Amino acid sequence: MGNTDYVYPSTNVECAHRVAIPPSQPLSKSLKSSLKETFFPDDPLRQFKNQAPSRKFILALQYFLPILEWAPRYTFEFFKADLISGITIASLAIPQGISYAKLANLPPILGLYSSFVPPLVYAMMGSSRDLAVGTVAVASLLIASMLGNEVNATENPKLYLHLAFTATFFAGVFQAALGFLRLGFIVDFLSHATIVGFMAGAATVVCLQQLKGILGLEHFTHGTDLVSVMRSVFSQTHMWRWESGVLGCCFLFFLLLTRYLSLRRPKFFWLSAMAPLTSVILGSLLVYLTHAEKHGVQVIMQLVLICHFIQIGHLKKGLNPPSLTDLAFGSQYLTLAIKTGIVTGVIALAEGIAVGRSFAMFKNYHIDGNKEMIAFGMMNIAGSCTSCYLTTGPFSRSAVNFNAGCKTAVSNIVMATAVMITLLFLTPLFHYTPLVVLSSIIISAMLGLIDYEAAIHLWKIDKFDFIVCLSAYAGVVFGSVEIGLVVAVALSLLRVLLFVARPRTFVLGNIPNSMIYRSVDQYPTANSVPGILILEINAPIYFANSSYLRERISRWIYEEEDKLKSSGETSLQYVVLDMGGVGSIDTSGISMLEEVKKNVDRRGLKLVLANPGSEVMKKLDKSKFIETIGQEWIYLTVGEAVGACNFLLHTYKPNPVAVEPEAHDNNV
């Protein structure tokens, strides 16, 4: 293009700066730094710097067992607070544990076992002070639906139980592996909107499942979607039991009332915390006194008897029996167990970490996601060997723990002790617990998870997030839990891809009395500069958008030319691309720029770049595009670029048809 002997135009303009090409780094160094950013963004090794080896060992031990860090500072004041909150959550843990185990089609006692060993492990390894460990409804439901697809829990309870242990084991391995491999960011792909929709959907599905208990039905669909459940419920109206229904509605009313009261007056939090245990005791007493189990009210004992031939299936006295030998590694259903483990593991992790983070934010301390994952993983691996199934940090229980004033993870130890005492001495009491009470407890807990206010908030702020949330909800309610998750994650990713595939481009104008150039859409006072089209690209230029950007830039150019032609103003002479927002560029993007340059040249215009970042400058340099366009046509700011263009425009009145720089070579 003969630009080489062209005088650098910006020398004539005040305060022009060169755009630096960053010094090239050896491949190994840039690789190391990008790996560090990807896997160690929180720099966990910082505290190990400049420490003696013995200190390093203690720090490493404290890293994996945070209890070693805070135990020396533990005081009696703390213990009093933890004792109260521990007993409070135990009173919630026992009925919830039984209910959720039922939801997972597992023997109810597993819910109690799962509130003993895992909290102890977490108390040693976890870094949250407020998380209360236990089973959760959504993961329980997922286990039932995923395992239940291939193995019937009623017909083959032993295999089903072993698969549940195996799935828990793999969930733990997967969680710990994510933590060790520093892949915790996978959980980030479950966006807030996805979780809101997914939780609400799962809560709806769980409530629907409780219709079985409330109505006292004996046969029920294995499907979890709305359509199958409704068909199942209304096809057997003659089987509905009014005794069960009335009892269920009464307890539900009682539970919701206490919840409402404690929401209105936070100091009555213990009301809603004690309500489930009170319901269980009241319900059991009622059944024991009236012999309602003979009049259509199902009780736990009957359920347990179905699988009495598995020794541990019975609510027998005793502590978590070892179950390492029950892990079904040789089974033909191993892949099913692994799949279930991974899916439920991710869900449980997402809930547990989100809950831990929320409360840490309230109390202003920090939670390390990867460390938490290792703690969750270890807790589930230990759990799977001691007759527990999948545990995490449920929101409801942790909220009660927080409200009861817990100080450290000792509240988990207190809860575990209370559960142990129950396991050792009080299990017979639960024989007469009516199922309908458990159903009421589940429903009242679930209703709190349907966060319609969050959904309204999403709608107001971000329509796309609302669509993601809604599709997660609809996917879970009308399809299955997995469908809901996959659809929501796919939509969220689609949004990211669409952002890159269809980046916004803006026309910039001059903010009056300044050298600042901003989008004329956002700043209506910004004035366009005659003869110069300034475009801002606000996304990385990748293969996915290079064709689009080529089209879009040429459309901006011809639209501008049409506009100028019809208004009879100065014809277009320069196209300035503001590259400040272009974070990265690949080879397709560079080809696109080369094509844009050719296109602009053909129209007799001049392409000018402003403010390319270091990543972009590196690539432009390597690909020799800087030589093609000419280093003198790359400016540090849009202001300087426009200044230089304006200087040329007004010094040499160019031929309006074509501004070939060669034409001016002799004049300069």
Add this chain to the structure above:
Amino acid sequence: MGNTDYVYPSTNVECAHRVAIPPSQPLSKSLKSSLKETFFPDDPLRQFKNQAPSRKFILALQYFLPILEWAPRYTFEFFKADLISGITIASLAIPQGISYAKLANLPPILGLYSSFVPPLVYAMMGSSRDLAVGTVAVASLLIASMLGNEVNATENPKLYLHLAFTATFFAGVFQAALGFLRLGFIVDFLSHATIVGFMAGAATVVCLQQLKGILGLEHFTHGTDLVSVMRSVFSQTHMWRWESGVLGCCFLFFLLLTRYLSLRRPKFFWLSAMAPLTSVILGSLLVYLTHAEKHGVQVIMQLVLICHFIQIGHLKKGLNPPSLTDLAFGSQYLTLAIKTGIVTGVIALAEGIAVGRSFAMFKNYHIDGNKEMIAFGMMNIAGSCTSCYLTTGPFSRSAVNFNAGCKTAVSNIVMATAVMITLLFLTPLFHYTPLVVLSSIIISAMLGLIDYEAAIHLWKIDKFDFIVCLSAYAGVVFGSVEIGLVVAVALSLLRVLLFVARPRTFVLGNIPNSMIYRSVDQYPTANSVPGILILEINAPIYFANSSYLRERISRWIYEEEDKLKSSGETSLQYVVLDMGGVGSIDTSGISMLEEVKKNVDRRGLKLVLANPGSEVMKKLDKSKFIETIGQEWIYLTVGEAVGACNFLLHTYKPNPVAVEPEAHDNNV
């Protein structure tokens, strides 16, 4: 925070501007504009504006049949050029057609049929002036490998043939549908790097398949990967035919020599264009005269006889027989045909459009991707009803067409006519064509597709693109064509996701003697401002990166505090976030900003935003974050933000531990 009654600090600083909150638009309008940007970025309806209805009709007709546009301007000069180039490409089309049909395990005559009807359709509907239509090696190989997985072409040739037609039909329907639905951008997801690697891999695989023909083997593996082919070749060394090998090497040498000569001297392009036909004629004559077909040299006739019971399988005289009734819509293999059609359709489309665009760029005219897709789709639908299989615009043939000086798509019509004459009168000549010659023709064409220079270029400019390219190549060569594609596309998408999940953040410094702030990594002369940490975020803030950004920002802050503490400088007081590169934000991103604000407040620092774009301002406004941070802490440029902070820093020497604005309220 008590900010409300705080005096707007920047009033004390020169030229401060307010950041505008863009006027809110009705949902329908913003939806319409984003749909337009997604599906109609090239604004195809622009020319229809302000036209009379009759003119609109003609324009619409011209839109779908571009021949109506250029035919009136067609001159005799053009025809002379098109005649020469048409005859040239016909001489290449005939042997290539036969070879590629063999590659697809289809009767050779289908290759000739496919060079008759589809070029005629494309000449009417296509918008490229240089594209020469025909079958391509990669798609042919894909058809053979995908259909061959389930139906054996030798044992069940009739079904196989019908499935090939059906797949072609669905490829056409899919291509046309993509065009009509304006989904052409799907092709963009095949990046340049993917295509380079994929093409080279496919070329390697095709060359490996030719070992059968060159060595005169009768049995050969059905696998396409390197390992199976090598095992198959070396397990039957005793079956190698030296006559065939020598003949093949001679012809290959001849073809490569002519290609080398025409690459060295572009005016000898006809040498390489005529070489394949010359080889076919020479080879056939040789076989006819020496009766080599009885001495181990396989000829086309023998192959054809295998499927002589299909009427059209024989190289009989005549033109494309109708095959509409052969489309196997009712077959149990329908899904196989649809799958094959979609995969091969996308590949063919990607190649055809890339080729069309490349030559259009040389001659400075424009190609509309969606229109081209409709043309390709129609051409394949028409082809599938007239005994053709999948066609597109092959690179080799189009390059010859371009070099021969074609002016319009009339060269395709000339080629079709020449092929028709061959079909009607000259087919018997091909009975004696030795297969080994066809193999040589394929190998020499394929070697040109292995673009190792492009791969080296990728390595130099962009390591990640090189990895994508290499994995596409390795996937095709060691796995299968589909594996290579899927791996390469997945890696490319992963890169986009990683860009968003791990965005770059930079510390900015002041460029001496200016109000400009730039990354200190890129501009080593930029000076940091005492007491103020300026961070630039250069990516949209989405769920996928909000956790990361929270961690990263807090790491920047404590690193800066550590640095200042050890050097004893002014302690940190302000954190300025440059949001200029943040193109979009979702609800997770807003939560992240709220957490960062809390974190910064807790450390006794002040959070300041600079230059949020319109999209971001809208969301911040709706979510009330502007109120949380205070409108007075949002500045138009980093320079103004720093100016205001500096003013406050130097006017009121603040308590170094905490700068709570409340402390100053009375002083102001």
